[in-house]
Amino acid sequence: MNLFFDLAGYEFKKILCRKRTVITLTLVVLIGALSVFGTIIGNYYYTDENGNEITVSRYDEEMIDRRYGEELSGRVIDADLIMEAVEAYRQVPLNGDRHYADTEEYRNNARKYSQIYHIARRTFNLNGVEDFQNLTREQAEQFDKIRRENREYVIENSKISENMRAYWQKCLDGSPKTLTYEESGGYYRFVTIMYTTAMMAGAAIAIIISGIFSEEYTNGADSLILSSKHGKGLVIGAKLFAAFVISAVLIILLTAINYVEAMMIWGTGGADAQLVLMGNIFPYKITIGQSALLYSICALAACLLFAAITAMLSAMLKAPFNTIVIMAILLIVPMFINVPDEAPIWVLTLNNLLPTNMMAFWGAMYEYQYEIFGLIIPPYVFIPVFAAAASCACVYFAYRAFKKHQIS
Amino acid sequence: MLDILKFELYKIVKRKRFLFSPIIILGTIIILLSAALSSAYSYDGNGNHVFGYKAIKYEKARAEKISGELTPEKVADVIELYNIVASDTDNLTEYDTIKDSVYNSELYPYQKIIRCVAVAYTQTGQPDYRIINTLTYDDGLDFYNRRDKQVIDTLNMDYSYGNYSDEEKNVILKFNENVSEPYVLGYTLGWESLIEYAFPFFVILTFVALINVSSVFSNEFQRGTAQVILSSKHGRSKIFTAKIISVFLISTLMFAVFVGIYVLTFAAVYGLGGSGASIQSLILLSVYDLTLGEAFFTAVIIAYAAFIFVIFLTLTISVVCKSNFTSVLLALALYFIPIFLNYSKSSKLFNYIVDLFPIKALNAFEMFKQYKLYGFSDTLVRQPYFVMALMPILAVILTVAAKNIYSRLSYD
Incomplete structure (x- = not known):
């Protein structure tokens, strides 16, 4: 040896x-x-309300997003949280010359909920911020139901074997009914x-x-x-x-x-x-x-x-x-x-x-x-x-x- | 000289790796064609999905409905039809969107025009199909003005890496004015597939050619024959010229034959009707006055220029490196690494330079989507034509440099 x-x-x-x-x-x-x-070197640029280009470091932006994410951590994504996010997004003007993400309303209020927006967008199949602003409480209350229905639709309509379909269904049935951020x-x-x-x-x-x-x-x-x-x-x-x-x-x-x-x-x-x-x-x-x-x-x-x-x-x-x-x-x-x-x-x-x-x-x-x-x-x-x-x-x-x- | 040339040609051709080249390239064409066919889809008259070869048949039939000039009246008719379908509540889902089955049977034949409308009438860069609900027949008649406005808006947008200068805007708008109207539509699935898979095809074709030529000079050092060659009666110059010409001939032949096979294979499956369709039928905001056939062959010429540059870059490396392994490694690294370079969010110059790397230039059709100009204020050249001219010039410079290095080499 x-x-x-x-x-x-x-x-x-x-x-x-x-x-x-x-x-x-x-x-x-x-x-x-x-x-x-x-990935954190460099800057982000956005235009302020006076048309001036503002430069912010990418690192600072990432840290802000991290802090916002940590503030939401542990919260169940339910109608209350979704509507809280919708309310914040409703303050964001969409008709101005600037991109919505550049506005103060987004940066100060809605950005905190950006992850919730992305999850809701996928679940409700929304086209963009405008659709999210129009989301009603009744729709938000269907969040878990629609999430499950989306998955069930995929299970029913995928060209897979019956064996695999049963496995997918088992995984879906075994997954938590609610989603915690x-x-x-x-x-x-x-x-x-x-x-x-x-x-x-x-x-x-x-x-x-x-x-x-x-x-x-x-x-x-x-x-x-x-x-x-x-x-x-x-x-x-x-x-x-x-x-x-x-x-x-x-x-x-x-x-x-x-x-x-x-x-x-x-x-x-x-x-x-x-x-x-x-x-x-x-x-x-x-x-x-x-x-x-x-x-x-x-x-x-x-x-x-x-x-x-x-x-x-x-x-x-x-x-x-x-x-x-x-x-x-x-x-x-x-x-x-x-x-x-x-x-x-x-x-x-x-x-x-x-x-x-x-x-x-x-x-x-x-x-x-x-x-x-x-x-x-x-x-x-x-x-x-x-x-x-x-x-x-x-x-x-x-x-x-x-x-x-x-x-x- | 002719004898040396023949000998050099024979040396390249007799290598096992050269004999394997057609297998790799033909295999690639088969894989690409399979990928193209498996992603081809359409809808039959009842709105049912059809896939693969069957989809091509339906796409051809569908194209007949919209073939010809895209007049403003045609656009307006489609908007009107869309609104008639969308106004019938039986056709809508609970979310007030058109049911998939209805869309696929009633509107999908006009999908190409609907896409053009979505691009022309919504916020730049974010086509939204729902805009059509808010449009009227008269709006449709304004189609070309709205499309031109999108081009202007794109030029006037703020870009973090730097905006278009006034000179650039003027030049681009001048080119835009020269685009023939009305656009021509037709069956373009064959051209779309050819274009979509051209990039991976060119990348692999160039890769194979690179492998074949990477040891043309370094092999002489590795095998010790350089000792004889460098002191032969023919002189270094003749041998160098023979090697360069033989590589140029072989690689050009490879490019021509395999591109021919690639085009013919796709043509046999898809058909290449619709070559006279405007490039705007695929890229509405393109400012190039080309048909799809012309655009594809321009892209092939650009790819050939980039291909030749890679070949001569590899030859130069082969002169510098004295081992086949190092030579191929360095050539592969220089060829492939730029593909991992991301565009900068702060430097326009960097982005323009990145686009000049040969592997980026092989994706030539992408250039027709962009408004990039190269040069100085009084002589601004559009990206495809600049790349087409630059690559051969660089190849010549590299050849001169390689010749200088080769003529000064000494054998240890």
Whole structure:
């Protein structure tokens, strides 16, 4: 065992001491650390009543929204709260030259309720502020009923199997009848920024690991390794171990940095809040905090799958050049191909299993589940399991390819 | 020289990666066509949803109802029809909106005109279909004036990153005056699909070409053949020229063949009737006097200019880097990273520069939606034509720079 770790240590050194690795890791960690701050750097502009352009820092604006959100935290979204928001919005003039969000009436009174407005807008299918101003108490009292009806409409009209329909209904029946508002800006920012971070980590992993086997071919070191006294298996194992550890450490480090920064800026509130507060997504019976954790696991699994694919290609192809090209295709191409919502469910769910799509929060919390032998598996469970299985297959093929490699 | 050129061409063509290129690009075309078909939808005469290939048939039939010139009278007729439908309480939901089934059977055939009305008569940038309830037949007759007013309002709006200057406004309004009226409508689903999926197609086509040329020079260093080439009797200049010409020929051929296949594939499925429809039938506020066919082919030329720039940028990188891996990595980074650049909310200059990155320029049809002008006060050029001219110039500059670097290289 000691020998294995000696070899692994040597592989770590080989990977980490490369100029390419140092530059890539430095850049990725630096960009990853700064990306959260990037969202609060800069200014917002609005026009005051005299037509003057007012500049306010984005950070201050975010903090105002956070404070307003925290003031509403813990309140049930019911007719009283909705009408309180409607009353505040009714003071906002809509016919002036300025955008409604620039007016003092909005900034001083209605803005506090902007999150309630957005939730009501989605629920009541409102076209804009004018519709919200015209909302009556009778309509507001129907809030929970309409929320449920909207979901039931989706359940009835979606082209899904009866099994999945029953699962959706069960989730709906099990979800709380009322919705309590919780400020969850920290978690929202964390899951949003993590997508880019995970993509960056994927690219870095491809660059760092692409030469793990193939560089031995190009350097001619394969002839030594394949005939060494340690045996091929141990060396291959050490290489794969080093690749996975480096990949895992990188994504965990970036996740931790993003999490800490997001929580520092936008607060840790909302961990116990209902997931539906994140948007009009499927009512999984998990909280926002749990969803962030499950999503982080999906992102980690996706990055490890990325590492496994890179290692496999590195063992199969004779030059790191070819590996990096294929990994670039895997990373970039899915970004340009939008599968339309009208596509069959199997296409939509399969699309979510592309490594880059696994890295997205919407992918982990997707409303279509995986149905295998009648069993309905939520994506946040299926994605890590699939990634683990696919990674094992890649490791096997990498092992086989390098072991059977013939020196010409 | 011809022999060296032939040899360089042969070297590129015989590579495995070149042989794989058609598979990747044809695969992309199939995926894009499948995506386009699976999102195609229409409604039959009873207002029922129809999807895929069947939808194309209905869209063609629907287009016949509105094909031809979009006269103000035609707009006014549609407004009148809309109001007749909306005034019948049997057609309304409990929220006083038109029932989906009624809308789809009675009004959906005129959807294109209804969209134009919504854009022309509501607050700039926020089309609201409910405005049609408040319009009369006479309002419809004023359609072109209202549309022009929207263009003026867009130019006069306050933008956080900087407003249009008076010179810019004058130039844009002059172009707007030259737009032919009345606009022509027709069956445009084929062109819409071609345009919608052109960007991912061009991105992948350029990516594949980039991979093929990324090691043209660096491979000589990696394999050690540079030692021989740099001291050969033909001289560096001849070899450099042969490499550049062969890359130019191969990449141009790739572009022409695959764009041809892309267009023909979509044409075979959708049909390309309606090429004479005005660009305003898709982008009402566009100030370009082009038909959809002309706009698409202009976009193809812009994409080709950006494509060639990427190819020559990659060649320059290949001269500088002495390993294939570094060369392709750097080229890919320079090609793809600008797509992650977001527009600034405070700097107009930054936004204008961002639009000049080749990957942004590949999304050429987007330029027809915008009013961007490049240049100085007395010579302002519209964005598509500026990009079309700039990219080849930059490619030539890069080639000269690459030649200088190549002629001074020494082999370690």
